[in-house]
Amino acid sequence: MITALLLFWPALAALLVLLINGPGAKRVAFIAALVEFAIALFAVTSFTTGSTLPQFGLSIPWVERAGISFSIGMDGISLLMVLLTTFLVPLIVLSSFKHEYKNPNTFYALILFMQTGLIGVFVALDAFLFYFFWEVALIPVYFIAAIWGGARRIPVTFKFFVYTIFGSFFMLAAFLYLYFQTPGTGVAAHSAHINAFYQLSLDSDTQSWLFWFLFLAFAIKMPVFPFHTWQPDTYTESPVQATMLLAGIMLKMGIYGVLRWLLPVVPLGASQWLDVVLILSIIGIVYGSIIAIRQRDLKRLIAYSSIAHVGLIAAGIFSLTEHGLQGGVIQMLSHGVNVVGLFFIIDIIYSRTRTREISSLGGITQTTPALSIYFMILLLGSVSLPLTNGFVGEFLLLSGVFQYNNVYGGIAGLTIILGAVYMLRMFQGVMLGTKTPETEVFADLTLNEKAVLIPLVIMVFWIGLFPNTFLEISEPAVGNLLNIIQRR
Structure with a gap:
């Protein structure tokens, strides 16, 4: 339940912030972000160090006949990424207090919605759930940059959006292929759970092209040379809070994706x-x-x-x-x-x-x-x-x-x-x-x-x-x- 609370609390708080007009929105957003950090600290104190298995797990059938589930949990790597996210978001919100943004309720709600997407990426144990949150995390920061950014914000954020969506399609294609190679369980013909992907036995040629499909998505997000050209302009034109979210947390999604999905799924590639x-x-x-x-x-x-x-x-x-x-x-x-x-x-x-x-x-x-x-x-x-x-x-x-x-x-x-x-x-x-x-x-x-x-x-x-x-x-x-x- 701790993982589920970490995942859904920012989204619920974002809905509340949307209903608040004026300066009260940033104070509520800050308090909500502090509560999220407190939950993460509780997870750290409750975490069993030494275990290799995901903890605080929750698995609910999502599309049961397709073998897609709402499976979440945290191992040590996930926990540290969640801790980083929940530590930085309150500070990012607090850093904005000296600025006056138009429609502050929308601005702070988008930050909290993005936090939900980020947490979702770090705790997802199902491939399509991971992809879902990967895209969810992109949408809020796109609007933050496009609405409150600098003079060149529209072409710059559009380039950022095109780059990341382009990479995401390759990741989705790789996930679909891997999904159809898995054996089914129960009523489902196949499984999208991460363990099913880990147990696949694919030849080196197949893993080779799958590697590039996954690597392209993660390399753009990190970004690794030469997939970096969206980054300097986006960081420069975005409001500083969006830049902090992008540089401080969002690029870690790409690195985490390499650790969690690329290397263990296609090691031969x-x-x-x-x-x-x-x-x-x-x-x-x-x-x-x-x-x-x-x-x-x-x-x-x-x-x-x-x-x-x-x-x-x-x-x-x-x-x-x-x-x-x-x-x-x-x-x-x-x-x-x-x-x-x-x-x-x-x-x-x-x-x-x-x-x-x-x-x-x-x-x-x-x-x-x-x-x-x-x-x-x-x-x-x-x-x-x-x-x-x-x-x-x-x-x-x-x-x-x-x-x-x-x-x-x-x-x-x-x-x-x-x-x-x-x-x-x-x-x-x-x-x-x-x-x-x-x-x-x-x-x-x-x-x-x-x-x-x-x-x-x-x-x-x-x-x-x-x-x-x-x-x-x-x-x-x-x-x-x-x-x-x-x-x-």
């Missing part, structure tokens, strides 16, 4: 294309970093840095090593925390100066000790300084890539140097030096802004200093995943 995917991922690391170094717009810089970080996560996961898979899981948490914090700081700077151009900024540290400290902590987490959250995941990911291939590992390791270059140059250009006309009067953080940043900074150090808090939750599920891949 994956093994045939590992080098190609690793090369694409490593190209993404270097390409994203170099383009980030050249950026002068803060939002686009972080967007391209996200491509580099996701490239490393993908490379680690496709190394098919325990270190790589564990690093991918923990780095999803770390990247979500860091990127949401950095986008929020950019929003703070933009709200005071009305510019995101690095050349128009400078000298901000002279009057903002609190902002400077929080900014630097999140930045150091992003460049993987030891004792911060980014170090743990990056170390495990690079270890996994090195175990697979030393040359790949050496090139992927450039992320450490290049990441430090573009992040520290950004900080220097924005925060240090002399003041500009735009930064001549710059107030330090408000209480509301501190309330958003403090939990993020706490997580930077918590994950960095006590990574076993999270690794122990995911380790059995990762080990089980590796066993399934190797067994097949």
